[in-house]
Amino acid sequence: MATPQPPDTFLARLHANCASSPSSPALTFYSSVPAYPAPIPSSSKTSFTYLEALSCIHALLPRLRALNLPAGSRVLLVYPPSLSFLFAFVACQLCSLVPVPVFPPDPRSLRATVTQFRSIAESAGARHVLTNGLYGHVKKVSDLAAMFSSASRWPALTWVVTDSSEAKDRAFLKEAPGYSPNEDQPEACFLQYTSGSTSMPKGVTITQASLAANLSSISASLRTSRSTVCCSWLPQYHDMGLIGSYLGLLYCGGEGHYLSPLTFITSPLSYLRLWSECGATHLQMPNFALRLCVKRFKAKPLPLDLSKTQHIINAAEPVDHRTCHEFLAAFAASGLPQDKLFPTYGLAENTVFVCSGGSGAVLYGEEEKGRIAVKDESELGAPPGEGRAFVGCGNPAADPGIEVRIVDPEALSACEEGVVGEIWCAGASKSGGYFGFGDENDASFRAAVEGEEGGPGYLRTGDLGFVRGGELYVSGRLKDLIIVRGRNYYPQDVEATVEAFSDDVRPGCVGCFVVAAGDAGGGAGGGGVGEDVGVVAEVRDAKKAAASAGTDSEVAGNGVDPALIRAMPEAEIEEKLKDHISQLVATPSASLDMAAPLTTLADSMSISQFKGLLEGAYAVSLSDEYLFREDTTLAKVVEIVKLGYAPDDSIPPPSAEGGSISPEVGAARQPPPQGPALAPPGLCCTVS
Numbered sequence: 229m230a231t232p233q234p235p236d237t238f239l240a241r242l243h244a245n246c247a248s249s250p251s252s253p254a255l256t257f258y259s260s261v262p263a264y265p266a267p268i269p270s271s272s273k274t275s276f277t278y279l280e281a282l283s284c285i286h287a288l289l290p291r292l293r294a295l296n297l298p299a300g301s302r303v304l305l306v307y308p309p310s311l312s313f314l315f316a317f318v319a320c321q322l323c324s325l326v327p328v329p330v331f332p333p334d335p336r337s338l339r340a341t342v343t344q345f346r347s348i349a350e351s352a353g354a355r356h357v358l359t360n361g362l363y364g365h366v367k368k369v370s371d372l373a374a375m376f377s378s379a380s381r382w383p384a385l386t387w388v389v390t391d392s393s394e395a396k397d398r399a400f401l402k403e404a405p406g407y408s409p410n411e412d413q414p415e416a417c418f419l420q421y422t423s424g425s426t427s428m429p430k431g432v433t434i435t436q437a438s439l440a441a442n443l444s445s446i447s448a449s450l451r452t453s454r455s456t457v458c459c460s461w462l463p464q465y466h467d468m469g470l471i472g473s474y475l476g477l478l479y480c481g482g483e484g485h486y487l488s489p490l491t492f493i494t495s496p497l498s499y500l501r502l503w504s505e506c507g508a509t510h511l512q513m514p515n516f517a518l519r520l521c522v523k524r525f526k527a528k529p530l531p532l533d534l535s536k537t538q539h540i541i542n543a544a545e546p547v548d549h550r551t552c553h554e555f556l557a558a559f560a561a562s563g564l565p566q567d568k569l570f571p572t573y574g575l576a577e578n579t580v581f582v583c584s585g586g587s588g589a590v591l592y593g594e595e596e597k598g599r600i601a602v603k604d605e606s607e608l609g610a611p612p613g614e615g616r617a618f619v620g621c622g623n624p625a626a627d628p629g630i631e632v633r634i635v636d637p638e639a640l641s642a643c644e645e646g647v648v649g650e651i652w653c654a655g656a657s658k659s660g661g662y663f664g665f666g667d668e669n670d671a672s673f674r675a676a677v678e679g680e681e682g683g684p685g686y687l688r689t690g691d692l693g694f695v696r697g698g699e700l701y702v703s704g705r706l707k708d709l710i711i712v713r714g715r716n717y718y719p720q721d722v723e724a725t726v727e728a729f730s731d732d733v734r735p736g737c738v739g740c741f742v743v744a745a746g747d748a749g750g751g752a753g754g755g756g757v758g759e760d761v762g763v764v765a766e767v768r769d770a771k772k773a774a775a776s777a778g779t780d781s782e783v784a785g786n787g788v789d790p791a792l793i794r795a796m797p798e799a800e801i802e803e804k805l806k807d808h809i810s811q812l813v814a815t816p817s818a819s820l821d822m823a824a825p826l827t828t829l830a831d832s833m834s835i836s837q838f839k840g841l842l843e844g845a846y847a848v849s850l851s852d853e854y855l856f857r858e859d860t861t862l863a864k865v866v867e868i869v870k871l872g873y874a875p876d877d878s879i880p881p882p883s884a885e886g887g888s889i890s891p892e893v894g895a896a897r898q899p900p901p902q903g904p905a906l907a908p909p910g911l912c913c914t915v916s
Contacts, residue, residue, distance in 0.1 A: 235444035243407035245481035250279035261498035280398035287397035288319035299324035299412035302352040309488035312360045312391040328419045329465035360391040433660035441656035442579035456482030459508035461492035467580040494856035496524040504532040514544040518555040535563030543572040549589045549617040573621035585622035620699035630655040640678040652686035737766035790847035822863040
């Protein structure tokens with residue numbers, strides 16, 4: 229029997245696709261997508277054929293080699309969303325360098341973002357950073373401010389701009405060159421950092437072999453080909469976006485259309501429109517994105533043709549049965565096939581992909597000795613029943629290259645079907661472990677099942693799940709499991725229960741966690757010092773929620789009367805708002821441009837915080853996307869605060885009775901309700 233040949237490496241497949249189809253469209257990036265029905269202007273998109281893309285990559289090689297870096301050197305990639313990132317990523321591999329994708333620190337608020345960046349640079353042992361001209365310029369400007377603050381100072385690294393001649397680089401090659409691996413090609417392909425916000429960052433070593441094996445598994449499971457059309461907004465520095473949306477596309481020889489994540493968050497309809505107009509066949513989204521698409525589409529429907537869709541991955545966060553059903557139902561009239569949404573399981577430690585093709589959902593009751601008590605079963609597209617549900621993520625046994633076991637995390641013994649345990653993985657897709665951890669990787673990446681000698685060495689994922697009917701169901705995270713009086717509770721179940729309790733709770737805005745109990749409290753364990761379960765929920769209207777809870781004694785507030793705010797001179801409002809923004813972005817208020825869009829002054833997190841401030845301290849309610857609009861400037865916000873509402877927003881202005889009036893009322897708008905404004909927004913605390 230012939231020995232199976234290893235799959236093609238990514239670099240080999242890319243060059244082969246270019247050689248066979250040099251003029252085929254490969255990559256298109258959209259800087260913006262206007263609202264329907266305005267046509268998408270050619271100036272808002274940048275497109276490359278396979279030969280043009282490979283030309284831009286090969287044009288970078290002399291510049292990278294001029295750095296004289298030893299083979300295997302780690303190089304940070306710091307780019308705003310763009311194809312320049314992808315070109316630099318591949319060029320590093322062709323030069324035997326190891327790229328390290330990193331989230332771009334916000335130069336306007338370095339104190340908050342540069343610490344993690346510095347930690348990753350130190351962890352990877354990187355000395356050089358590749359970036360594009362736009363980010364490089366902004367970084368230089370931020371250097372001046374950083375000179376006066378050691379806490380926000382950039383680490384000492386050499387920065388190299390790679391896109392200075394991209395326009396002419398697309399003609400660098402006349403034909404596709406042949407490919408053969410470098411003699412000094414390192415085993416590592418790139419480092420994927422998975423943490424750093426609450427702990428020291430850990431870089432997963434994605435090897436050339438593990439990437440090749442995982443791309444082969446993805447291509448087989450998703451049935452991709454040269455006719456594949458991918459449409460994605462996922463971040464390039466994240467494994468699901470980088471491998472699933474970009475590298476996977478170039479590997480199969482298809483055509484890709486891409487947006488910035490910020491474009492999607494601010495305008496999901498732009499993504500839906502692009503999906504329709506480019507005839508996308510393959511897409512990838514986390515659960516929250518499905519929910520956001522449904523919400524925006526129901527509020528403002530537009531004509532779509534989604535009939536060419538072949539596979540939608542729902543992954544990267546817990547998959548919700550109800551969200552899947554609502555998504556399929558919302559776009560059924562747009563031609564979306566009802567059997568093409570697939571819950572998927574994966575993690576960076578296994579390169580990215582484990583299994584896809586989930587189609588089942590089970591309603592479950594309490595666990596009995598780790599075994600799930602199944603109350604009912606249904607298909608993914610069927611209406612969800614009453615109760616808690618786990619959604620299947622496909623049959624891992626369908627891929628001979630990936631082995632999945634369910635193992636008791638303490639006894640390390642194999643679990644029977646239907647029994648919850650830790651998910652373990654083995655196979656060629658398993659990564660090389662955490663960079664720099666050495667033998668410390670043994671426990672996590674080379675685990676053995678009790679009683680099975682000479683096994684393959686399993687990856688301990690830290691995820692909990694069970695197998696039923698051959699399908700994998702992921703139930704939670706081992707470290708997140710809540711145990712109260714000997715019973716297991718999954719945080720997502722508690723969160724879903726709170727979310728369903730009242731319409732006042734914002735969907736997807738509930739967090740459950742364990743807190744230490746005081747001596748007098750008794751604790752969740754039933755005596756003395758122990759643990760309690762805490763829940764934080766964001767509500768639509770804190771005052772209303774407090775009233776429905778029967779108390780307003782612990783509603784957070786600042787006692788500011790909105791009438792006093794409306795009576796303030798605009799100059800005073802402007803001064804106060806500039807002070808707020810300057811604190812959020814760590815920029816002197818005098819340097820803020822009142823006529824500039826807020827999106828150019830602050831990042832998305834800061835803008836969201838600013839929105840909360842407006843709602844809480846100034847009694848102004850705005851839609852989630854309003855502050856992200858291109859025409860929303862700081863000067864415009866001053867007018868909104870003075871007026872008490874945004875006349876051009878989708879949220880109706882308040883009435884004198886505390887309700888709302890229709891947008892058609894126009895000039896006959898009522899004054900805002902009287903009473904104290906609440907801060908922080910949406911925060912209601914009660915004591916039970």
